[in-house]
Amino acid sequence: MDWDKLGYDAVETLCEYLRIDTTNPPGNEAPGAEFLGDVLRGEGIEFRLYESALGRSSLLARLRGSGEGRPLILLNHIDVVPANPENWQIHPFSGEIADGFIWGRGALDMKGMGVMELMAFIAAAREGLELGRDVVFLAVADEEAGGYSGARMLLEKHPEELEADLVINEGGYATMDLVPGKPFFMIANAEKYGYWLRLRRRGIGGHGSMPTGQGALDHMVPALARLLASKRPMSINPTMQAFFARLAEHWEILFPYRDDGSLETLERLVEENNLAALPALSAVVRDTVSLNMLNAGVKINVIPDEAEAFLDCRLLPETEGDDFLAYIREALGDPDMEVDVFMDMERAPASPLEGLFIAAIERAVRANYPDAVSSPFMLSGLSDSRFFRARGIPCYGIIPARLGLADLTRIHGVDERIAVQDVKDGVKFLYDLIVETCRP
Numbered sequence: 284m285d286w287d288k289l290g291y292d293a294v295e296t297l298c299e300y301l302r303i304d305t306t307n308p309p310g311n312e313a314p315g316a317e318f319l320g321d322v323l324r325g326e327g328i329e330f331r332l333y334e335s336a337l338g339r340s341s342l343l344a345r346l347r348g349s350g351e352g353r354p355l356i357l358l359n360h361i362d363v364v365p366a367n368p369e370n371w372q373i374h375p376f377s378g379e380i381a382d383g384f385i386w387g388r389g390a391l392d393m394k395g396m397g398v399m400e401l402m403a404f405i406a407a408a409r410e411g412l413e414l415g416r417d418v419v420f421l422a423v424a425d426e427e428a429g430g431y432s433g434a435r436m437l438l439e440k441h442p443e444e445l446e447a448d449l450v451i452n453e454g455g456y457a458t459m460d461l462v463p464g465k466p467f468f469m470i471a472n473a474e475k476y477g478y479w480l481r482l483r484r485r486g487i488g489g490h491g492s493m494p495t496g497q498g499a500l501d502h503m504v505p506a507l508a509r510l511l512a513s514k515r516p517m518s519i520n521p522t523m524q525a526f527f528a529r530l531a532e533h534w535e536i537l538f539p540y541r542d543d544g545s546l547e548t549l550e551r552l553v554e555e556n557n558l559a560a561l562p563a564l565s566a567v568v569r570d571t572v573s574l575n576m577l578n579a580g581v582k583i584n585v586i587p588d589e590a591e592a593f594l595d596c597r598l599l600p601e602t603e604g605d606d607f608l609a610y611i612r613e614a615l616g617d618p619d620m621e622v623d624v625f626m627d628m629e630r631a632p633a634s635p636l637e638g639l640f641i642a643a644i645e646r647a648v649r650a651n652y653p654d655a656v657s658s659p660f661m662l663s664g665l666s667d668s669r670f671f672r673a674r675g676i677p678c679y680g681i682i683p684a685r686l687g688l689a690d691l692t693r694i695h696g697v698d699e700r701i702a703v704q705d706v707k708d709g710v711k712f713l714y715d716l717i718v719e720t721c722r723p
């Protein structure tokens with residue numbers, strides 16, 4: 284296999300793919316799916332398109348294996364979040380190469396990974412790899428709006444097509460700033476789940492010139508202040524314990540944990556060193572609450588008789604919704620507050636921290652990135668992995684892009700880009716991953 288040539292083709296393919304605007308909403312994934320289909324057709328590989336609505340398609344292609352094991356799914360999403368060209372250095376849908384990077388909305392999240400998976404899949408087909416299981420390339424619609432018209436729809440309508448022993452998806456990156464000089468591959472084996480709440484409080488309306496202290500906001504505001512002042516206790520789950528254990532081999536402040544492996548020591552070190560002051564770390568060691576929307580009042584001189592607040596809560600996979608609701612009610616301290624769960628995202632158990640698959644991923648990391656450190660990790664956000672994990676299918680999220688912590692803000696932010704070298708190396712990495720996990 285001429286990896287250089289294949290890497291070059293991957294870069295060209297990504298540039299073209301980024302030029303297809305699949306902003307969600309509305310999605311418009313069909314042209315993206317057809318583009319991927321054209322590449323597969325050029326290789327003589329069959330594929331199927333699944334339409335969830337007009338202009339919204341997902342694509343599935345399969346390399347047949349001997350059936351000793353159930354399939355490996357290479358999962359990616361076609362849609363991207365909106366981008367305002369005015370704020371970007373390079374137009375988000377131009378797919379241009381500059382300074383060694385391919386620029387565009389989706390370069391990292393996650394058309395770049397989609398193309399790396401596609402080219403690794405094509406390489407496996409060209410090589411005529413002997414496979415002990417099918418390899419499925421699956422590009423889906425709608426991830427950025429919750430995945431209901433993409434991954435979840437496919438799992439509900441075509442479960443037989445999506446049977447698998449293993450799914451590789453987005454979720455983690457290789458960060459360059461955690462251990463200086465070494466890419467730190469975060470392999471997401473778990474994620475938090477969204478638990479969105481609507482609070483409603485009624486009060487007595489009236490004229491703004493005669494405050495009664497009984498208006499809806501007179502009750503709502505102090506209750507919210509009480510809630511925001513309270514915090515869920517720290518809870519470092521097995522995934523994050525494994526993460527800190529890997530980090531502790533390199534971070535002096537964590538050496539005591541490296542030496543005694545005790546959770547108590549770890550919790551003390553996280554507290555003492557104020558690690559949870561970093562929002563990204565705080566989010567993965569506790570349930571979080573973010574007050575993001577408030578509705579009340581129609582006019583400045585009218586006391587509102589009703590107020591609403593919306594809370595974006597993100598719960599650890601171990602947290603039971605009912606327990607969390609009891610905590611919220613207590614923290615609000617107002618028995619007349621109505622609390623409704625208006626969106627309970629699919630809660631999914633973590634995928635195994637140990638075993639054949641994660642070992643194979645770590646081997647492929649070491650083979651392709653000699654200095655690399657790797658570790659399990661829990662995502663604070665959501666991905667399509669949850670639908671598979673909830674059905675008992677192990678899912679690991681890893682995009683082999685080497686990023687500084689500052690680069691992470693480009694994801695869903697401005698000037699999203701991926702290094703040309705990362706795309707080239709990523710194709711080979713994913714090919715090795717196929718070899719490692721699908722050997723007969």
Ligand SMILES: [Zn+2]
Nearest residue numbers: 392393426453
């Ligand atoms: Zn994504």
